[in-house]
Amino acid sequence: MFSVSSQLESVPKSVRRHVSAAALDPSTVARGLTSFDGPVAVVCRRSAGEVGESAPTPNASVVLRFFFGRCRLSVNVGSQWYDCGEAVDGLVHVSRPNQVVRTQWLCDGEELVLTVPHSYWRERVTDGMRAVMTQGKLQRYADPLLKQLVSMLVTSTLEGMHASFAAPLIDTMLARVVDLCIRCAERKAQNPHRNALPAFRVERVANYVREHLSEIITLNDMAEAAGMSSMHFAALFREATGLRPHHYLLEQRVLHAKELMTRTPWPLCDIAAGAGFSTQAHFTTVFKRIAGTTPGQWRFSRTP
Numbered sequence: 001m002f003s004v005s006s007q008l009e010s011v012p013k014s015v016r017r018h019v020s021a022a023a024l025d026p027s028t029v030a031r032g033l034t035s036f037d038g039p040v041a042v043v044c045r046r047s048a049g050e051v052g053e054s055a056p057t058p059n060a061s062v063v064l065r066f067f068f069g070r071c072r073l074s075v076n077v078g079s080q081w082y083d084c085g086e087a088v089d090g091l092v093h094v095s096r097p098n099q100v101v102r103t104q105w106l107c108d109g110e111e112l113v114l115t116v117p118h119s120y121w122r123e124r125v126t127d128g129m130r131a132v133m134t135q136g137k138l139q140r141y142a143d144p145l146l147k148q149l150v151s152m153l154v155t156s157t158l159e160g161m162h163a164s165f166a167a168p169l170i171d172t173m174l175a176r177v178v179d180l181c182i183r184c185a186e187r188k189a190q191n192p193h194r195n196a197l198p199a200f201r202v203e204r205v206a207n208y209v210r211e212h213l214s215e216i217i218t219l220n221d222m223a224e225a226a227g228m229s230s231m232h233f234a235a236l237f238r239e240a241t242g243l244r245p246h247h248y249l250l251e252q253r254v255l256h257a258k259e260l261m262t263r264t265p266w267p268l269c270d271i272a273a274g275a276g277f278s279t280q281a282h283f284t285t286v287f288k289r290i291a292g293t294t295p296g297q298w299r300f301s302r303t304p
Helices: 118-124 127-133 144-158 163-190 199-211 219-226 230-241 245-263 268-274 280-291 295-301
Strands: 015-017 029-035 040-046 061-068 071-077 080-087 091-095 100-105 109-117 138-140
Touching: 040 144, 061 100, 061 144, 080 091, 080 138, 109 118, 109 144, 109 163, 144 163, 199 219, 199 230, 199 245, 219 230, 219 245, 230 245, 245 268, 245 280, 245 295, 268 280, 268 295, 280 295
Parallel strands: none
Antiparallel strands: 015 029, 029 040, 040 109, 061 091, 061 109, 071 080, 071 100, 091 138
16 A cells, blocks of 8 residues: 555645746736745646747756646757657646646646645655656556546645645645656566557547547447557557547547537536436436546636
């Protein structure tokens, strides 16, 4: 059983509430939480077509970005921008000190930006964790506990929870990140040549799923989109994404439902059908399991 106390010391004691953060456009910042010499959590609301500010990672810090929506993420190296791919729910990007990151939003969404100073990590930074955090790639966190913690932190920040109450949540979330980074590095060290579905095949599957979300999609359909047999597809897809194909499909349906709830006045029964759920009851069950709240509560929390 994962123990927070064994992985992470307590956050610095002098904690206060804080709104906004340096290098972020105030018009897109919903709320922020910070602790003295500790992590700073900021939730940015984004609109379809918006290009997020090209924000450099502060010196002696790392920045974790968690996404709720769809965007393209790029990092600047020298004078060149390099595309890291499409960021969606369930992906995290970790940028190293002074790295410049830009997001281009494909739909309305939210972005949790968590800035963690090196002083916070202290001796908790291991070689395995450092290796994962400096790759500059989008990483999938196929971990139910971490997803729930991220969702709770976003909700807490948007609702204006006092930072003293949010600090244990940030503490636990970062402890889980450390634990997952270490496990990931250990798995790769044990089997460095493990096969996974190539990125271009994953992209084909993602495009197919996105174009047919209101329809029934089977494992065979996804395997066919990848150009391979279903017998080999499921294992390789999970190795590449951290998710079983069916779980990935449900996550994409929930993501699409969020888009529909954001930009249409449709009733929830129509939202469910538009996202490919057979019944509203099934939609509610899956949505709550993935998003941590019901569709109605999620929609209400995003209403201006």
